[in-house]
Amino acid sequence: MNNLQIQIREGTYAGIDIGSTTAKLVVVENGVCVYSKYERHFSQVRQKTKEMLLAAESFLKGKQIGVSVSGSAGMGMAKAAGLPFVQEVFATGEVVRLLEPDTGAVIELGGEDAKIIFFAGGMDERMNGTCAGGTGAFIDQMATLLNVTVEEMDELSLKAERIYPIASRCGVFAKTDIQPLLNQGARKEDVAASIYYAVVNQTIAGLAQGRKLDGKIMFLGGPLYFCRGLRKAFVDVLKLSEDRAVFPEYGRISVALGAAVYASETQKTFSYEGLLDAIDQSIREKVQIAHDRPLFESQEEYDAFLTEHAKASVRMADPAAYSGDAWIGIDCGSTTTKVVLLGEDGQILYSYYSSNRGNPIEIVKGCLLSIYDLLQDRIVIRGSAVTGYGEELIRRAFHVDEGIVETLAHFNAARYFNPDVDFILDIGGQDIKCFKIRNGAIDSIMLNEACSSGCGSFIETFARSMGYEVAEFARLGLFAKAPVPLGTRCTVFMNSSVKQAQKDGASVGDISAGLSMSVVKNAIYKVIRAHSASELGTHVVVQGGTFLNDAILRSFEREIGQTVVRPNIAGLMGAYGAALYSRELGKEKSGLLSREQLEQFTHTSRGAVCKGCTNHCQLTINLFNGNERLVSGNRCEKGAGMAPGTYEVLPNLHQFKRDAFEQMAKDPGQAKRGTVGLPMALGMFELMPMWRAFFRHLGYAVVLSGPSTRALYAKGQFSIPSDTACYPAKIMHGHMEDLIEKGVDAIFYPALTYNMDEKAGDNHYNCPVVAYYSELLAGNMDSLSKVDFWYPYLNINSEKELSEELFRFLSGKQPDKKITRSEVREAVRYARGEYQNWMDRIYKEGLEALAYARRTGHRVLILAGRPYHVDSEIGHGIDKLATSLGFVVVSEDSVAQLAQPFRVHVLNQWTYHSRLYRAARFATENPDVELVQLVSFGCGVDAITTDEVRSILETNGRLYTQIKIDEITNLGAVRIRLRSLIGALDAAKSLKEE
C-alpha cells in the first residue's frame, strides 16, 4: 500500500493509530503514503510508538512533521506527549471521504471495537456499546478455544459445510455456545465459520440497527484484512455483489491514514527529534493510578506461602513399583480433560491434565491406552467413573462403569483433603462452581452465569494476547509492585479496563496481578455474592486448574482473610473424586473397553436437527465402533430417539400452556371487522386469552404470532435499539414482523403501566419493559408503517374504565363499521370472564399436576419466572429437560394462589414478581416441591427478586437454584445444575432416613 495517493496538503505527516492490541504508523509525504507499519504492541504502548518512529527514521529525519495520534489506547499518550489527538471513527471518515468518495458505508472491526459509518443518505457514525464483544479480541479468544491460530481458524472456516447458530450479542455468550458444540463433536470447520457469522450478525444487529447498508460497502480494520472467512461471511449475509464489497489494501492502516489526514489540517509541526522527545516525555510520565498492594512483598513471604500449601498433597506413586487394585477417574470438562489412576491408599499412579483440544474422545482414548501400558500383570482395574460436561459421551464411548455429577465428584475429592469441608470453590477453565456443605451434604450450589465467566481460560487467552504463556504471566504478577484494580464485570469490560490501565502506563505484572484479583472478586462478589469470610465457611477448599496459579490463590486468601486448602491436585479434583467414588462402589471388575477393543475403537459424529418440537434441538449423533449410537444435545426422550409410549409423560404446566396457545392460534375466527394480530411475547403471554376474546367478540379475526424460534427472532433483530434489553423483549421485534407477514390489518399490544391487581402486594405494576415496549416498537420498526399499530394506554382492572378507554380508542379506528359503546362494554365483560377462565384453568391444571406427583411419588419443580418464560425459545425447553429428569413441572402462576400473601423484605410492587414470592412460600410449605428460578439476562427487576426468593427458600432450609437464560443457553450447565439439585435432595433424604 506504499505509494498510495492521498490528496492532502504538501508536507510530511505521520499518523499514529494505537488500538487495543496493535499499533500502526504511516508517513505521508506530499500526498503519497511512503511508509506504513502494523505491529502488536503488547501493552507497551509508548515504548512501541517510539520504536516504530525510530524504525521510520529515514522517512522522518530532517523534516518538519505534522503528527496526530488516534485510537483508544493512544489517548493517554497523546495527552502526555502533547500531540494532537483525533477520534478513530472520525479519522476513518476523513480518509474514506478522500479515497473512496462514492462509499455508502464503512464497516470497521478493530481489536475491541466495531464501527459503522454511513455516508449515503445522511452521515452517521456508530460504535459498539460497552456490552458487545465480537471483534478482533473475540476472534483471538475463539481461536484459542479451538486450539488453532487465527490463521488456521480462517483456513478451517473456508471448508465449512454448515453454520451453527451462535449467540451474537457478546463474546462470552458465544463461548458458551461453542463449547458444547465442540464437546459434542461438531466439526471445527463448521464452528470456525459459525464464529464469523456470529460476528457479522452482531455487527449488523448491534450497529446498523435497522438502517439499510446501501451502495458500496468498505470493510476496514485488522480482522477484516486478515480473515478471509470473515469477509466471506459479511458478503454472504449482506448479499453483496463483488463491486459493492470493497476490501482495500490499506484496510488495516486506514485509521493511521486518517490520523495523517488530520495532522495535515493542524498547524503544529515537530522536528523528528522534537517528536521523539515528546514521546520520551510521555514514557517518563508517572501516572498516578490507584493500585493495590503487591501480592507478595518478598521472596520469604512467597516461600512461606508455598510451604503452607504443600501440606495439602496427594502422593504421586510410581506405577512400576505398585501392585494391587486401581480405579480410573475421568473428568471431561468443558475445556480440559483430566484422568487419574487411583491406588488403594489414595495415591495417584497416573494423571493427565490437558486442554481437550476440541476432541475429548481422542484424548481419553490416548489416556486409557497409556494406562493399559502401565498395568502389566501387577495392577487390576476394579472400576471407573466419569464426570463433567462430557460425562455421557465418554461413558458411552468407552463403557465407563459409572457417571457422577460434577458437583458430587468435587465434593468427594474435597472431603478427602478435609473431612470437615464446608465450602468448596472451583474455578475451572470456563466456569466457576461453588457449593456449601451442610450436614455432610451439598446444601447450595452457585455457578457463574453466562455473563461473568472471568475464569481460567480468560487469563490464559489474555496472557497469550499480551505475548506470554500463562505461567510466566502469573509469575510476573506475584511480585508486581502496583497491581491495578480492573473491575469485576464480564470479560468484555475487563478488556477495556486493561486498556485503561495500559493507557495509564501499567506494567504487564501489574495487569497480571490485577487480573487475578478481578477473577477472585468476580467469584466472591458476583457468583458467591458473599461479603465476608465467615459467610463462606471455616473449612474452605479451593480447586480447579485456575487455582494452581499462585497469584489467584494469594488474591483469594487475601480477599477473604483466611488460609484455605489448595490440594496439590487442584486441577484434577473432579477426576480424583470420580475415582474415589468408583472405589467406594467396590466393584469386582470394570466393564471398561479392553485394550484390544480400544485399539479398534472408532468414532464418527454428525450434526442433525431434531424436528420433534419447536425447540429444534441441535443434535449431534455419535457413532461408536460403527454400531453404538449416542444422541446428544437433546432435551427430551423424543430427541434421544425413544418411541412414544415407551416413557412416562409427566405433567408439565409449561407444555400445557404452550399446547393451549397452539389450539387458540389455530382458530382465528371470523373477520367481519378485520384482522387483529396479537404478538405472542412479553405480557401477551398472559393476557392474550383476554384480548383474543375481546376482539373476537367484536367481530375481528384474531391472528397470533409465532411460535417463537430463532429464525423468528432473527427476522426482527435489526430494529432492536438497545442490545442489553432482555431476550423476551428483543424477540418482540420478530413477532411483529411475523404478524406483518401474516397480513393482519392491525397489531395490538397495549401499554399497561399497571397489570392485574391480584391484591397480593404493595402495588401491581408491570416492569418498564413489559409496560412500554410498544412505544419502542413504534419508534424503531419502520415496517410497522404497513399496518395499524394499536397501543392504547389501558386500565385493565376496571371493567368500566377499560370499556370506556377501548371504546374511545376503537371508535376512531373504524369509520365505516361503527362500534358502539355497549358493544365494547359487552366484549370487555366477556373478555375479562375469559381471562378469569384461563387463570382458573392454569390453577386447576396445577392442582392436578401436584396430585399426580403425589400419587406417583415424583418430585415437583416450580419452574418459576414470568408467564413469557414458557415460550420454548425463551425457556429453551428447560421444562422438558426437567421432566426428563423426573420432575413434575408447574409454573409460578399455577401455585401462587396456594400460598397466602405475606410481607416480603422488598417493595412488592410488580404483579408477575409478586407471584414468585408466593410460589417460593408454597415450596417452603411442601417438602416435595422445589423451586428453580428462571432469570432472563438483563432483567433488572430480577436483581431484586432473586435475592428475595433465595432468602425465602433458604431461611426455611430449602435449596435455591437460579438459571440465567438469554438468546442461547448452555443446556449442559442447566443439566448439571438440575442433576446436582437432585443429587443434593437425594443425599438430604438418605441422611434423614439414617
Next chain:
Amino acid sequence: MKKKKESEKPGQNACSCAMCPAYEEEVKRVLFTEEMRQTHTILLPTMLPRHFKIISAIFHHFGYNTEILDDGLNGDSRQVIEAGLANVHNDTCYPALLIIGQMLTALKSGRYDTHKVALLLPQTGGGCRASNYIFLARKALKKAGFEYVPIISLNFSGLEDNPGFKITLPMLRPAMYGILYGDLLMWLVNQCKPYEVEPGSTEKLADEWSDRIVKQLEAKRISYRAVRQNYAQIVKDFAALPKTGEKKVRVGIVGEIFVKFSPLGNNDLEKFLIDEGAETVMAGLLDFILYCIVNPMIDFKLYGFSRKTAAVYRLVYRYALKKQRDMAKAVRENSDFHVPGDFEKTRKLIQGIIGEGVKMGEGWLLTAEMMELIESGAENVVITQPFGCLPNHIVGKGMMKPVKERYPHANLVAIDYDSGATKINQENRLKLMLANARLKQ
C-alpha cells in the same frame, strides 16, 4: 411536590387486612423517632452537591441535623464502589450501588457515632426498581452490621412513615425555592464556567451565593419578593463575570436522574466535557419534580384514577410552574444567557414521539428533554444511563431513532455507566460525538 397520599389508586390497598394472617409478620424497620430528631444526624447521599447543600439548610431550619455525604467525590470513588459491590446485588442499578456504597463508606469511616446517625433516601414509588433502593439499603446495612441505623424514606406517596420525620406544608415552599436556587445556579454556572477568564471565578461566585442563600433560608421568614430579587441579582452577577466570548460546542445532558447529575455516577462528565472545550446544558431538578406532579394528572386522563387527586396536583403544578417561570424570567430580563426551557412547552414536544403515559423512571421527560435541548440549540446530546437501566431502554436508547428522524441534524450519543464500564470507553465515544459536533460548526 405534594404531600398527598395516592390512597385512591388501586393497588395501594396492599392487603394488610385481617384475612391475610401472614401479613402480621411485618418486617421490623427501625423507625426514626421523635427523640432522634434531637440526637441524630441525618446523612444525605450526594446527587446534586449544590442543590443538596441548600436543601440541607432548609432541614436545619426546621430542626433536623442534616449532613451531605461527600465520600467518593474527592477523585477516588473506588472505596464507595467496592462497598457497594460487596453489599448490593451486582445486577442492581449502578446508582443504588453507589448510594448504598457511599452510606456504608461513611458509616465505616469513623467520622460518626453510628448510633447517632440516620440515613435519608428518596423513594418515588414508581414502577422502576429505584423504588426498591431503600429495601436494598436496609438489607445491605444489615449485612454490614448496621441494622440499627434508621433509614428514612423521603417520599410523597405515603409509602413509609417515621414519627420523627415529617415533611410539613411549611417546609415545601422554602424547599421549592431552594431547588430553584440550585437550578438557577447550575444553569448559570454551566454557561459561565467554560468561558471564564479567571479560572475558578464561576465556582467562587456560585459558592458565595450558595452561602448567602443558605443564610437567608435559615432565617425566620422567607419573603418571595426577596427570592425574586435574589434571582435578578444572581443573574446580574454572573452576567458581569469576565468571559472570553469564544464560541464553544453546546452539549446537552439528559439521563437517569442520578447519573445525569452526580459526578460520582457519571465519572465527572461535566468536567470532562468542559475540559474538552464544550459547554454543558442541563435542565434542572424542578423539571423532574414537575414531571412527578404531572403524572397523577395523566393517570386520571388515561386510567380514570381519582379526579380529586388530579385536581389537587393540577393546582400544585400550576403553582410550581409559575415559580419556575419567575426564575426563567429573571434570566431573560437580566442577561443574554440562554433561558431555561418552559416546562409546558417541553412536555408537549413528545407528541408523536412517545406517549405521556410512560412514567417509570424519568419516563417521557427524558425524551422531552432531549428534544428541548435540540430545539434550544444544544443539538449534541449525551444520554446517560446506568448499564441495563430498564426505563431507559424505552425512553433513552429506544427514542434515539424517532428523535433523529424529527431532528436529522441532532448528534446523539448514549453512554452507559457502571462499576465495570471504563472511563476510556466512555470518553472515546464522547470524543466522537464532540468531533462530529465541531464538524458541523
